[in-house]
Amino acid sequence: MSWIRKNLVVIAGLLTLAYMILPNVVVMVFSFNKPNGRFNYSWQQFSLDAWKDPCGVADMCESLTLSLQLAAWSTVGAVVLGTMIAFALVRYRFRARGAINSLIFLPMAMPEVVMAASLLTLFLNMGIELGFWTVLIAHIMFCLSFVVTAVKARVMSMDPRLEEAARDLYAGPAQTFLRVTLPIAAPGIAAGALLAFALSFDDFIITNFNAGSTVTFPMFVWGSAQRGTPVQINVIGTAMFVLAVLMVVAGQIITNRRKKTATA
């Protein structure tokens, strides 16, 4: 009993972790299911069918490609615009700073459904046809603020003397920016880019309002919850999960190696 009291935090923490991981385990296990009927909610028997034919469901892989493309372009757009804003905010003095800060903060403090509905109102009023472009516009819009915060945090902690030193050593403004400023800001930009990619790829609410008849992967999953869930959804979910975890682990190993060689 005293052991439990002593390790209460550890036990509670691990239980929470189990709660967070459980659905992923279920998704993985049910990717090997052979469902009886249209829905993949109860276990029937082991089968590799879905893994052998991941694109066997009509339109699913198309929606996946579309989501990846959207995420890639949203990331590019949000990173370029967001990095520019972040540099302006940290490095320069200008009017209306407060208003600009609120304009950047508000999209993060707004329930997604409000942004989704109001953006749709704009598109309907302007008579703009819904589709790939309207979704891309929306994704860049809501990713922008997150990129700004990520890059700003990094640029703010940068030592301005490094750039002064570069200038003292006769580096031109372009050279200083490319060889000193950008490399130092890179981790912040990378964090912002990863965040933008993940947010865009997994977005459902804003996309659902503004996509028209375009179907992204989350929208495909949403639709399948009504029509019948193919096992292939679980295959994609599991594959993405495994791939991402492998990438994180590989990245960790590489940085550890570098640290070792750096100290050796």
Added chain:
Amino acid sequence: MTTTLTKEAAPGPVEEPVLRKPPTRKRLVPYWLLLPGILWLLVFFALPLVYQASTSVQTGSLEEGFQVTWHFQTYVDAFTEYWPQLLRSLLYAGTATALCLLLGYPLAYLIAFKAGRWRNLLLVLVIAPFFTSFLIRTLAWKTILADDSLVVDALNALHVLDVTSWLGWTEGERVLATPMAVVCGLTYNFLPFMILPLYTSLERIDGRLHEAAQDLYASPATTFRKVTFPLSMPGVVSGTLLTFIPASGDYVNAELLGSTDTKMIGNVIQSQFLRVLDYPTAAALSFILMAIVLLMVTVYIRKAGTEDLV
């Protein structure tokens, strides 16, 4: 995103622009840097809100078109018809936020102070669920909470469901399609948004403060109450905001895990907008939601004493 938000909340280096009087051409540089991004936000974030404001006071029909008639009655009608869903949203989101804090704090504490060399692995495991689309993971709860699943059978055997159904959280021997399932899904979906900011602010606490508290004969409970928890307040504030705001407008969990009796305000806005095509009501409802959330957030930030969230 969460980590960066908390970094903002903490007292970091003050923004101190380089003090130099540059020539005019250089003085325009910040404006050129800001222009494209700010324009994007103005056109696709701020302008839509104006359009929505105008839509909310329009009357008409889809066939004849809508006209601005300053019909503020829409707000009154929308509120009187949908206040139960509105209240329910705030209640569910509030409960989920409280549960996230309750469940997330021990885990964040564990990672920050007790994990040792397991720290990175645990952090990866906290973020890992993100790598699978959240809709797929939410659907997995349908399996976990299904009528004859292990979890539900266990809850039945322990008579937990007797208590919860007496409280009105579940119905009979079912969990799926009840308020408890929706809150469970909301809590699950937003837990990482609570844990990451909590972890960042806990990790910053100097370990020597704990030792000092112990040296001064504080019990572990007192140390937590008087030292650790107050110092983790920035994380608590951004964590609760990052959980409550998206949860209050969510309609995915209510749709997938709930029933018609658990509809939230997001469900109403979605169906008014995309199915019923009653744009004025939908616009008015989303304005009401926005106003309530912004008001609560402002009051909360004032009370919690961290105004430098931006």
